[in-house]
Amino acid sequence: MKKIFNFSPGPASLPIEVLKQAQSELLNWNKLNISVMEISHRNKNFVHLIEEIKDDLRELIKIPLNYDILFCQGGARTQFSAIPMNLLYYNQNADYANIGHWSSKAIEEAKKYCIPNIINTVKIKNNLYYIKKMQNWDLDKNSKYLHYCSNETIEGLSVNEEPNFKNKIVIADLSSSILTEEININNYSMIYASAQKNIGPAGLTIIIIKKDLISKNKKKRKELPSVLDYQIISKYNSMFNTPPTFSLYLSGLVLKWLKKIGGVKYISNINRKKAKLLYNTIDRSNIYTNKISKHNRSITNVVFHLPNTNMEKNFLKNSEKNGLYYLKGHSIIGGIRASIYNAMPIEGIKKLINFMNDFEKMYS
Numbered sequence: 001m002k003k004i005f006n007f008s009p010g011p012a013s014l015p016i017e018v019l020k021q022a023q024s025e026l027l028n029w030n031k032l033n034i035s036v037m038e039i040s041h042r043n044k045n046f047v048h049l050i051e052e053i054k055d056d057l058r059e060l061i062k063i064p065l066n067y068d069i070l071f072c073q074g075g076a077r078t079q080f081s082a083i084p085m086n087l088l089y090y091n092q093n094a095d096y097a098n099i100g101h102w103s104s105k106a107i108e109e110a111k112k113y114c115i116p117n118i119i120n121t122v123k124i125k126n127n128l129y130y131i132k133k134m135q136n137w138d139l140d141k142n143s144k145y146l147h148y149c150s151n152e153t154i155e156g157l158s159v160n161e162e163p164n165f166k167n168k169i170v171i172a173d174l175s176s177s178i179l180t181e182e183i184n185i186n187n188y189s190m191i192y193a194s195a196q197k198n199i200g201p202a203g204l205t206i207i208i209i210k211k212d213l214i215s216k217n218k219k220k221r222k223e224l225p226s227v228l229d230y231q232i233i234s235k236y237n238s239m240f241n242t243p244p245t246f247s248l249y250l251s252g253l254v255l256k257w258l259k260k261i262g263g264v265k266y267i268s269n270i271n272r273k274k275a276k277l278l279y280n281t282i283d284r285s286n287i288y289t290n291k292i293s294k295h296n297r298s299i300t301n302v303v304f305h306l307p308n309t310n311m312e313k314n315f316l317k318n319s320e321k322n323g324l325y326y327l328k329g330h331s332i333i334g335g336i337r338a339s340i341y342n343a344m345p346i347e348g349i350k351k352l353i354n355f356m357n358d359f360e361k362m363y364s
Contacts, residue, residue, distance in 0.1 A: 005348035008326035009153050009301060009339040010176075011196040018253045029249070036249045041239055049252055050237065056255040060264055061178075063185050063208060070207040070230065071238035071248060076102075076175045076194040079205065080109035082228040083171060083190075088114050088144055089219045095143045097121050099131060099159070100152030101332060102173065110147070113221075117143055122157065130293035131159055145169035145189070151177040153197075153339070154330040156303030157296055162187045169213065176300050178206070179258060180342060181268045189213050197300070198342045200251030203244035258342065267342050274340050274349045275299035281353045287311070287360050288336075305335035312336065315359055322355050324348075 006013035029036040030045050039046055054069045063069070072078070088094060096107045096116040110116045117140040121132045139146060146168055151158045153176045162184060163170045169189040178193040185191070190213060195204040207230070214230045226232050232240050258267060279297060282288045282304050290297070290304045306312045315336060319327050329335035338352060 004323040004325050005344065005351060006325050007338045007340065007344070007348075007352070009197070009330075009337060010194075011202045012198075012339060012341050013343045014200070014250070015254065015257050015343045018250065018257050021253055022250055037246045039245070041243055041245055046245065047237075049249065050239075050243075053248060053252045053255060056252070056259060057206070057208070060255065060258060061183065061185055061208070066211055067185065067208055068211050068214060068234050070209065070233045071243055072205040072207060072228075072233065073203065073244055075202070075205055076173055076192060077105065078228070079173070079192050079207070080106040081112070082230075083147065083192075084110050084113035085221055085224045085228060086230050087169070087171075087213070089221065092144045093117060093140065093142070095119060095137075095139050095146040097137060097146070097148035099149055100157050101154040101330075102152055102175075103149045106147060106149065106173065121148075125293070127291065128293045129155070129157060129291055129296070131157060131296045134159070134161055134163055134165075139165070139168065145171050147171045147173075149173040149175075151175075151298050151300060153298070153301045154303075154332055154337075156290070156292055156298045156301045156337070158298040158300075160296055176298075176339075176341070179264055179267070180271050180300055182264050195247060195251050197339075198254075200254050201247050203247035204251055206251075254343075270346065271299050271340070271342065274344065274346055275302065277346075277349050277353060278302050278338060278340070281356055285356070285360055287363055288356065300339060300341055302338045302340060303329060303333070303335055305329075309334070311363070318359065319352075319355055322351070324352055324355060327352075 026035055032045065057063060057069055084094065093114045094110065094116055096110055097119045098104060098107060099121050107116055107118060119137050121137060123130055123132060146165065150172050164187060171190045172188055174191045175193045176197050179198045190209040192205060192207045195206065196202040209230065214234055227241055282290050287306055288304045306315060312335065316328055327336050327338055329337040340349060
Protein backbone atom coordinates (compact mmCIF):
# COMPACT_ATOMS: atom_id res chain seq x y z
CA MET A 1 0.00 0.00 0.00
CA LYS A 2 1.30 3.47 -0.95
CA LYS A 3 2.64 5.47 1.98
CA ILE A 4 0.67 8.71 2.30
CA PHE A 5 0.43 11.46 4.89
CA ASN A 6 -3.05 12.73 5.70
CA PHE A 7 -3.17 16.47 6.49
CA SER A 8 -6.97 16.57 6.73
CA PRO A 9 -8.43 19.00 9.30
CA GLY A 10 -10.94 16.38 10.38
CA PRO A 11 -11.80 13.61 10.32
CA ALA A 12 -8.05 13.47 10.75
CA SER A 13 -5.39 10.78 10.66
CA LEU A 14 -5.20 8.26 13.48
CA PRO A 15 -2.05 6.59 14.86
CA ILE A 16 -1.17 3.60 12.68
CA GLU A 17 -0.63 1.49 15.81
CA VAL A 18 -4.21 2.19 16.88
CA LEU A 19 -5.63 1.28 13.47
CA LYS A 20 -3.70 -1.99 13.44
CA GLN A 21 -4.93 -2.90 16.91
CA ALA A 22 -8.53 -2.10 15.93
CA GLN A 23 -8.09 -4.25 12.84
CA SER A 24 -6.83 -7.18 14.87
CA GLU A 25 -9.68 -6.88 17.40
CA LEU A 26 -12.47 -6.10 14.96
CA LEU A 27 -14.07 -9.55 15.00
CA ASN A 28 -13.13 -10.54 18.53
CA TRP A 29 -13.04 -7.78 21.13
CA ASN A 30 -12.00 -8.59 24.71
CA LYS A 31 -12.02 -12.32 23.80
CA LEU A 32 -15.82 -12.18 23.56
CA ASN A 33 -15.89 -13.53 19.97
CA ILE A 34 -17.92 -10.54 18.78
CA SER A 35 -17.05 -7.06 17.59
CA VAL A 36 -17.12 -4.07 19.92
CA MET A 37 -19.62 -2.61 17.42
CA GLU A 38 -22.07 -5.39 18.26
CA ILE A 39 -21.90 -5.44 22.04
CA SER A 40 -24.53 -3.79 24.21
CA HIS A 41 -23.47 -0.57 25.89
CA ARG A 42 -25.02 -2.02 29.06
CA ASN A 43 -22.63 -4.97 29.00
CA LYS A 44 -20.19 -4.93 31.92
CA ASN A 45 -17.23 -5.07 29.52
CA PHE A 46 -18.34 -1.91 27.75
CA VAL A 47 -19.19 -0.14 31.01
CA HIS A 48 -15.64 -0.95 32.13
CA LEU A 49 -14.34 0.54 28.86
CA ILE A 50 -16.20 3.79 29.59
CA GLU A 51 -14.63 4.00 33.04
CA GLU A 52 -11.16 3.29 31.62
CA ILE A 53 -11.53 6.12 29.12
CA LYS A 54 -12.50 8.48 31.93
CA ASP A 55 -9.55 7.34 34.04
CA ASP A 56 -7.12 7.83 31.14
CA LEU A 57 -8.49 11.30 30.42
CA ARG A 58 -8.14 12.23 34.09
CA GLU A 59 -4.53 11.06 34.05
CA LEU A 60 -3.60 12.75 30.76
CA ILE A 61 -5.25 16.11 31.49
CA LYS A 62 -4.90 15.93 35.29
CA ILE A 63 -8.65 16.29 35.86
CA PRO A 64 -9.61 16.54 39.56
CA LEU A 65 -12.61 14.68 40.93
CA ASN A 66 -14.78 17.80 41.16
CA TYR A 67 -15.10 17.63 37.37
CA ASP A 68 -17.42 15.26 35.52
CA ILE A 69 -16.63 13.74 32.12
CA LEU A 70 -19.52 13.40 29.70
CA PHE A 71 -19.61 11.64 26.33
CA CYS A 72 -22.04 13.18 23.87
CA GLN A 73 -22.98 13.05 20.20
CA GLY A 74 -23.60 15.64 17.52
CA GLY A 75 -20.11 17.12 17.39
CA ALA A 76 -18.94 20.34 18.97
CA ARG A 77 -21.49 22.22 16.87
CA THR A 78 -24.30 20.68 18.93
CA GLN A 79 -22.71 22.14 22.06
CA PHE A 80 -23.09 25.62 20.55
CA SER A 81 -26.79 25.18 21.40
CA ALA A 82 -26.50 22.85 24.38
CA ILE A 83 -24.28 25.21 26.39
CA PRO A 84 -26.63 28.22 26.51
CA MET A 85 -29.66 25.94 26.86
CA ASN A 86 -28.11 24.27 29.92
CA LEU A 87 -26.40 27.23 31.54
CA LEU A 88 -28.55 30.24 30.70
CA TYR A 89 -32.04 30.70 32.04
CA TYR A 90 -34.40 33.12 30.34
CA ASN A 91 -33.11 36.73 30.18
CA GLN A 92 -29.55 35.77 31.13
CA ASN A 93 -26.62 36.64 28.86
CA ALA A 94 -23.05 35.50 28.23
CA ASP A 95 -19.75 36.75 26.78
CA TYR A 96 -18.64 35.30 23.46
CA ALA A 97 -15.16 35.95 22.07
CA ASN A 98 -15.23 36.31 18.30
CA ILE A 99 -11.92 34.87 17.07
CA GLY A 100 -12.78 33.16 13.79
CA HIS A 101 -15.20 30.96 11.89
CA TRP A 102 -16.10 28.53 14.66
CA SER A 103 -16.45 31.34 17.19
CA SER A 104 -18.91 33.03 14.85
CA LYS A 105 -20.92 29.83 14.49
CA ALA A 106 -21.15 29.51 18.29
CA ILE A 107 -22.35 33.13 18.44
CA GLU A 108 -25.02 32.45 15.81
CA GLU A 109 -26.47 29.68 17.95
CA ALA A 110 -26.18 31.67 21.18
CA LYS A 111 -28.31 34.44 19.65
CA LYS A 112 -31.24 32.01 19.69
CA TYR A 113 -31.10 31.85 23.49
CA CYS A 114 -29.69 35.20 24.61
CA ILE A 115 -28.20 38.48 23.48
CA PRO A 116 -24.49 37.60 23.59
CA ASN A 117 -21.89 40.18 24.48
CA ILE A 118 -19.66 39.77 21.42
CA ILE A 119 -15.99 40.47 22.09
CA ASN A 120 -14.10 41.19 18.87
CA THR A 121 -10.61 40.00 19.71
CA VAL A 122 -8.81 39.88 16.35
CA LYS A 123 -6.78 42.89 15.19
CA ILE A 124 -4.30 43.63 12.38
CA LYS A 125 -0.85 45.13 12.85
CA ASN A 126 1.86 45.29 10.17
CA ASN A 127 -0.43 43.24 7.89
CA LEU A 128 -0.52 40.42 10.45
CA TYR A 129 -3.56 39.18 12.33
CA TYR A 130 -3.26 38.86 16.09
CA ILE A 131 -5.54 38.21 19.07
CA LYS A 132 -5.80 40.72 21.89
CA LYS A 133 -4.48 39.53 25.22
CA MET A 134 -7.22 37.99 27.32
CA GLN A 135 -6.73 40.63 30.02
CA ASN A 136 -7.89 43.20 27.44
CA TRP A 137 -11.09 41.39 26.50
CA ASP A 138 -14.09 43.57 27.32
CA LEU A 139 -16.16 41.25 29.49
CA ASP A 140 -19.63 42.09 30.78
CA LYS A 141 -19.56 41.91 34.58
CA ASN A 142 -23.16 40.66 34.56
CA SER A 143 -22.67 37.87 32.01
CA LYS A 144 -23.17 34.26 33.14
CA TYR A 145 -20.09 32.84 31.41
CA LEU A 146 -17.34 33.47 28.85
CA HIS A 147 -17.15 31.23 25.80
CA TYR A 148 -14.24 31.08 23.37
CA CYS A 149 -12.62 28.76 20.83
CA SER A 150 -8.94 28.30 21.64
CA ASN A 151 -7.83 27.37 18.12
CA GLU A 152 -9.55 28.40 14.90
CA THR A 153 -8.80 25.66 12.40
CA ILE A 154 -9.82 27.58 9.26
CA GLU A 155 -7.79 30.73 9.84
CA GLY A 156 -4.91 29.06 11.71
CA LEU A 157 -5.38 31.45 14.64
CA SER A 158 -4.71 30.32 18.21
CA VAL A 159 -5.21 32.08 21.55
CA ASN A 160 -2.01 30.52 22.99
CA GLU A 161 -2.66 31.62 26.57
CA GLU A 162 -4.85 30.23 29.31
CA PRO A 163 -7.70 32.14 30.92
CA ASN A 164 -7.21 33.74 34.31
CA PHE A 165 -10.53 35.38 35.13
CA LYS A 166 -11.64 35.55 38.74
CA ASN A 167 -15.27 34.74 39.51
CA LYS A 168 -16.05 34.03 35.86
CA ILE A 169 -17.30 30.77 34.42
CA VAL A 170 -14.99 30.03 31.47
CA ILE A 171 -16.02 27.62 28.72
CA ALA A 172 -13.61 26.68 25.94
CA ASP A 173 -14.04 24.80 22.69
CA LEU A 174 -10.80 22.79 22.50
CA SER A 175 -11.83 20.57 19.59
CA SER A 176 -8.59 21.06 17.67
CA SER A 177 -6.21 21.60 20.59
CA ILE A 178 -7.24 19.12 23.28
CA LEU A 179 -4.38 16.77 24.25
CA THR A 180 -1.91 18.66 22.01
CA GLU A 181 -0.57 20.80 24.87
CA GLU A 182 -0.73 20.74 28.64
CA ILE A 183 -3.46 22.85 30.21
CA ASN A 184 -4.46 23.70 33.77
CA ILE A 185 -8.01 22.40 33.83
CA ASN A 186 -8.71 24.43 36.96
CA ASN A 187 -8.69 27.57 34.81
CA TYR A 188 -11.85 26.34 33.10
CA SER A 189 -15.34 25.59 34.30
CA MET A 190 -15.98 23.52 31.17
CA ILE A 191 -14.09 22.40 28.10
CA TYR A 192 -15.47 20.42 25.22
CA ALA A 193 -14.06 18.86 22.09
CA SER A 194 -15.23 16.81 19.14
CA ALA A 195 -13.09 13.71 18.82
CA GLN A 196 -12.15 13.64 15.15
CA LYS A 197 -8.93 15.62 15.35
CA ASN A 198 -6.81 14.39 18.28
CA ILE A 199 -8.92 11.79 20.08
CA GLY A 200 -10.60 9.39 17.68
CA PRO A 201 -13.08 9.09 14.80
CA ALA A 202 -16.07 11.34 14.25
CA GLY A 203 -19.20 10.73 16.30
CA LEU A 204 -18.03 11.50 19.82
CA THR A 205 -17.85 14.79 21.74
CA ILE A 206 -16.14 14.95 25.11
CA ILE A 207 -17.24 17.41 27.81
CA ILE A 208 -15.23 18.04 30.97
CA ILE A 209 -17.30 20.14 33.34
CA LYS A 210 -17.31 21.15 36.99
CA LYS A 211 -19.88 19.11 38.85
CA ASP A 212 -21.30 22.13 40.65
CA LEU A 213 -21.96 23.79 37.30
CA ILE A 214 -24.25 20.89 36.47
CA SER A 215 -25.96 20.62 39.85
CA LYS A 216 -26.65 24.27 40.60
CA ASN A 217 -28.60 24.88 37.40
CA LYS A 218 -31.89 23.62 38.79
CA LYS A 219 -34.01 25.93 36.68
CA LYS A 220 -34.27 24.47 33.20
CA ARG A 221 -35.54 25.88 29.96
CA LYS A 222 -38.62 23.98 28.95
CA GLU A 223 -37.24 23.51 25.43
CA LEU A 224 -34.03 21.78 26.62
CA PRO A 225 -34.05 18.27 25.05
CA SER A 226 -33.30 15.43 27.45
CA VAL A 227 -30.47 14.14 25.26
CA LEU A 228 -28.70 17.53 25.64
CA ASP A 229 -29.39 17.95 29.35
CA TYR A 230 -26.08 17.75 31.23
CA GLN A 231 -27.79 16.66 34.44
CA ILE A 232 -29.43 13.71 32.67
CA ILE A 233 -26.29 12.78 30.72
CA SER A 234 -24.29 12.79 33.97
CA LYS A 235 -26.93 10.84 35.89
CA TYR A 236 -26.97 8.07 33.28
CA ASN A 237 -23.17 7.93 32.91
CA SER A 238 -23.40 9.19 29.31
CA MET A 239 -25.72 6.31 28.39
CA PHE A 240 -29.15 7.94 28.54
CA ASN A 241 -29.34 6.94 24.89
CA THR A 242 -27.07 4.52 23.01
CA PRO A 243 -23.59 6.08 22.85
CA PRO A 244 -21.32 5.92 19.76
CA THR A 245 -19.74 2.66 20.87
CA PHE A 246 -17.13 2.25 18.14
CA SER A 247 -16.01 5.88 18.42
CA LEU A 248 -15.59 5.42 22.17
CA TYR A 249 -13.61 2.21 21.67
CA LEU A 250 -11.22 3.77 19.16
CA SER A 251 -10.85 6.91 21.26
CA GLY A 252 -9.91 4.71 24.19
CA LEU A 253 -7.16 3.12 22.10
CA VAL A 254 -5.82 6.56 21.13
CA LEU A 255 -5.65 7.58 24.80
CA LYS A 256 -3.73 4.39 25.61
CA TRP A 257 -1.36 5.16 22.72
CA LEU A 258 -0.81 8.69 23.98
CA LYS A 259 -0.05 7.45 27.50
CA LYS A 260 2.36 4.85 26.10
CA ILE A 261 4.45 7.35 24.12
CA GLY A 262 4.80 9.78 27.03
CA GLY A 263 1.55 11.67 27.50
CA VAL A 264 0.59 15.25 26.73
CA LYS A 265 3.91 16.76 27.80
CA TYR A 266 5.78 14.55 25.34
CA ILE A 267 3.42 15.08 22.41
CA SER A 268 3.38 18.84 23.06
CA ASN A 269 7.14 18.98 22.48
CA ILE A 270 6.74 16.99 19.27
CA ASN A 271 3.90 19.23 18.09
CA ARG A 272 5.95 22.38 18.66
CA LYS A 273 8.89 20.90 16.75
CA LYS A 274 6.59 20.02 13.83
CA ALA A 275 5.05 23.49 13.74
CA LYS A 276 8.43 25.22 14.03
CA LEU A 277 9.87 23.27 11.10
CA LEU A 278 6.91 24.15 8.92
CA TYR A 279 6.69 27.82 9.88
CA ASN A 280 10.45 28.25 9.41
CA THR A 281 10.07 26.93 5.87
CA ILE A 282 7.27 29.40 5.19
CA ASP A 283 9.14 32.34 6.72
CA ARG A 284 12.28 31.67 4.65
CA SER A 285 10.31 31.30 1.43
CA ASN A 286 9.77 33.81 -1.36
CA ILE A 287 6.44 32.31 -2.43
CA TYR A 288 4.74 31.04 0.76
CA THR A 289 3.12 33.54 3.14
CA ASN A 290 1.46 33.22 6.52
CA LYS A 291 -0.47 36.26 7.76
CA ILE A 292 -0.71 35.37 11.45
CA SER A 293 1.37 37.00 14.19
CA LYS A 294 3.92 34.53 15.51
CA HIS A 295 2.37 34.70 18.98
CA ASN A 296 -0.99 33.55 17.65
CA ARG A 297 0.04 30.96 15.10
CA SER A 298 -1.70 27.62 15.47
CA ILE A 299 0.54 24.62 16.12
CA THR A 300 -2.09 22.24 14.73
CA ASN A 301 -3.43 24.05 11.64
CA VAL A 302 -0.74 25.77 9.58
CA VAL A 303 -2.33 28.00 6.93
CA PHE A 304 -0.39 29.66 4.12
CA HIS A 305 -0.88 31.12 0.66
CA LEU A 306 0.96 31.21 -2.64
CA PRO A 307 1.10 34.26 -4.98
CA ASN A 308 -1.93 33.19 -7.06
CA THR A 309 -4.62 30.54 -7.31
CA ASN A 310 -3.03 28.83 -10.32
CA MET A 311 0.11 28.16 -8.31
CA GLU A 312 -2.01 26.85 -5.44
CA LYS A 313 -3.87 24.47 -7.76
CA ASN A 314 -0.56 23.24 -9.13
CA PHE A 315 0.79 22.85 -5.58
CA LEU A 316 -2.21 20.74 -4.54
CA LYS A 317 -2.10 18.59 -7.67
CA ASN A 318 1.58 17.79 -7.29
CA SER A 319 1.51 17.38 -3.52
CA GLU A 320 -1.06 14.60 -3.82
CA LYS A 321 1.10 12.86 -6.42
CA ASN A 322 3.82 12.90 -3.77
CA GLY A 323 1.61 11.26 -1.13
CA LEU A 324 0.67 14.48 0.69
CA TYR A 325 -3.10 14.45 0.95
CA TYR A 326 -5.84 16.97 1.84
CA LEU A 327 -3.78 20.18 1.94
CA LYS A 328 -6.43 22.36 0.34
CA GLY A 329 -7.38 25.36 2.49
CA HIS A 330 -10.96 25.95 3.55
CA SER A 331 -13.14 27.54 0.88
CA ILE A 332 -13.69 30.60 3.10
CA ILE A 333 -10.06 31.74 2.86
CA GLY A 334 -8.50 29.44 0.25
CA GLY A 335 -4.78 28.78 0.23
CA ILE A 336 -3.09 25.75 1.74
CA ARG A 337 -3.74 24.23 5.15
CA ALA A 338 -1.64 21.56 6.80
CA SER A 339 -3.41 20.09 9.82
CA ILE A 340 -0.71 18.45 11.91
CA TYR A 341 -2.48 16.95 14.88
CA ASN A 342 -1.01 14.45 17.34
CA ALA A 343 -1.05 11.49 14.94
CA MET A 344 0.99 13.30 12.25
CA PRO A 345 4.62 12.16 12.60
CA ILE A 346 7.62 14.43 12.04
CA GLU A 347 8.37 12.25 9.02
CA GLY A 348 5.24 13.67 7.36
CA ILE A 349 6.28 17.24 8.10
CA LYS A 350 9.75 16.66 6.65
CA LYS A 351 8.28 15.17 3.49
CA LEU A 352 5.96 18.17 3.13
CA ILE A 353 8.87 20.58 3.64
CA ASN A 354 10.98 18.80 1.03
CA PHE A 355 8.11 19.03 -1.41
CA MET A 356 7.60 22.73 -0.64
CA ASN A 357 11.27 23.45 -1.24
CA ASP A 358 11.28 21.53 -4.53
CA PHE A 359 8.08 23.23 -5.62
CA GLU A 360 9.53 26.68 -4.91
CA LYS A 361 12.60 25.90 -7.04
CA MET A 362 10.29 25.44 -9.99
CA TYR A 363 9.34 29.13 -9.73
CA SER A 364 12.73 30.61 -8.85
